Amino acid sequence: MWRRPNQVDLFFSTLTRRLLRRGQFASRDELAAAIDTFVLAYDEHDAKPYRWIYDGSPLKAA
Template identity: 80%
Template structure:
């Protein structure tokens, strides 16, 4: 990655991501752009499920002659997944505190 390129981080609101030290480090390194998931969200789980599917179907046993071929295979997978497997995900949270069971 070129030194001038921005890096986007998607993180939950865990205390390790929002601590004073973490915020200070990120402020000192402006190329890192943090995007927090909503509190009480399972959005990040959906992303993890997608990458797990990508890994199982394409990456785990894949052999790629170049980075370009790998990128092409991932692009092909994403387009096919969008057409055949992707389902809308509707997340809601009404603000009621979650209870441990």
């Protein structure tokens, strides 16, 4: 059964796409510092409520 993603799911998706997928980190501390920096920058510039527009109706293939 499909469920609607919540804001936490969407934030972690953004974090993965923008930082983690291509990131190379030499240590756990470096990874933690990169995540902290990302979160602070995201909160400052990009954070806004997600507007969910999908109503749950079946999607049609083009």
